[in-house]
Amino acid sequence: MTTWKSNIRTVVPYTPGEQPKQKVIKLNTNENPYPPSPLVGKVISSIDLDSLRKYPDPTCDNLIEALAKYHSVDKSKVFVGVGSDDVLAMSFITFFNSKLPILFPDITYSFYDVWADLFRIPYEQKLLDDDFKINIDDYSKPCGGIIIPNPNAPTGVAEPVEFFEKIVAAHPECVVIIDEAYVDFGSNSCIGLTDKYDNVIIVRTYSKSRSMAGNRIGYAIGNPELIKYLSDCKFSFNSYTMDTITLAVGVASLEDDEYFKARIADVIKTREWTKGKLAELGFSFPDSKSNFIFAKHESKDATYIFEELKKKGIYVRHFSKPERIANYLRISIGTDEEMQQLIEALRDIL
């Protein structure tokens, strides 16, 4: 007799960066070192307890309206979800149903192949060149879909809007997703392409530049038809994913743009300082436009540095696969003080 086990979907799950419970310098999950806007705090402390007994607004109207206004697009072009992971997973389910493989870089956000496996979507990973740049010719053949982060992670390398426009224009047969999780830290957004092309969707998150990883908010911008298909799938999965408090804080963050831009400027300044110091210590890295630096040392092994930093209470991220990045460390940008401590620790170790 067969048992229930024969019909279980077994997968190798994504492994998120460690969330240590003790006090450490945490440079391993690209979190923002600064708290969210004080306005967010104000909104949380003014939540009406009685309102929580009711379901949240399933249409997420207030948040969608605030995002549309912020990005100067129509409301019908905006979709929201539980972090950009939710938005991306829903996009995979909705848009990637061709028998042709979807395409993405070999070195990229490590969730893409996990989703493709989970949803049984065929895929091909295209090799970045030795400078971690994307070869656009790899994305020229008809395919089931394309997903590329800009800037790419964990490399931090950004491409200009024209680069993506070429790809989008060449693929009327599929949807192209541009994952802009890190775009606020100094590269250009492709949101403008959604006016001209109906097969492109831009995905964003509150987790990095908005300092709100703990709140789980992501969103997408695309033409209203794409957004409608995405919403239909989302409503078929779970109508009420965005809770009442999250919807309120999502709006609050957008209302304090001055604070938002000041903190981004802080992170960029610290990143550039850190680049200089890392270079002095013998590290090389692509020119990051993100809130992290992807660095390799000229003589010491990444695993060794990773372990030694951990002993000193400093967590960075190390990916053992693919093999050609096994000697790199992804170092998130913390506060000035944290980065000074990192540099001192590295000086000791090397």
Added chain:
Amino acid sequence: MTTWKSNIRTVVPYTPGEQPKQKVIKLNTNENPYPPSPLVGKVISSIDLDSLRKYPDPTCDNLIEALAKYHSVDKSKVFVGVGSDDVLAMSFITFFNSKLPILFPDITYSFYDVWADLFRIPYEQKLLDDDFKINIDDYSKPCGGIIIPNPNAPTGVAEPVEFFEKIVAAHPECVVIIDEAYVDFGSNSCIGLTDKYDNVIIVRTYSKSRSMAGNRIGYAIGNPELIKYLSDCKFSFNSYTMDTITLAVGVASLEDDEYFKARIADVIKTREWTKGKLAELGFSFPDSKSNFIFAKHESKDATYIFEELKKKGIYVRHFSKPERIANYLRISIGTDEEMQQLIEALRDIL
């Protein structure tokens, strides 16, 4: 040339009950009329703003531990998600991968067929009898899985644990999900079956009995192996679905059991009072063990009553499909005062 539209997943999404923005008597989405425990409010107002810049604990350890303690089961038997809809959708993806159809009642939670369609799972809906009871013989043949709510919705009819034990014992070839969204309002839980059988999983929600629909918390209890498969799929979908504030309030609610039990007793008392009044007005209904009553009037059409109540600012739920329930209304239990107003309004209308 094909366009991207040929590979879109198109679905007919679930339609949630209306969430009117004006002030009305809202008896249409089975929300609890009482606010969550004051402890929940205390936890929200003491959230550390800076903590939100970090990702939440992906393992949801504190909440899982609190739930395990509350239900006197091992931590390895507990899974949490964004409302029971998230837990159920993940369970469909994880457990229902057979070529044989899954089975559920024709009159039941209207999301089941939506998920089956979304994930392309074959299914058969088994007719309830004329008293809205489940015929156990309909669930005797080998199948791809079984899902039944207890008590069932929107009927409110509950079955004893022995009934479900027979089904679980007869189906070693598949996973049986018992959806206990409404179990706290007076029927018996099947959680005990998870000690004896490895193919049964119990799903619960904070949205009804815990007055926390606005927070989006659901959970499942099953044997550690089932929970592990479910967690692997969840981690492959989105590692951080439960946000920092939600995890904290989820624990707080469990810590105030006195308040929880008192509010359930209030709802049950009001429900029994309402049953008496509805019967006097010429309504008939199965004996509900939920926080709603599924009622049909002896002479007036459900659509007529529904529209007239709406004009008076009272929202109840009406399902047009399947046809044999088109003359029923699902009326959520509100406060005593709300139910008195409902009864008066019905007196006017009839």
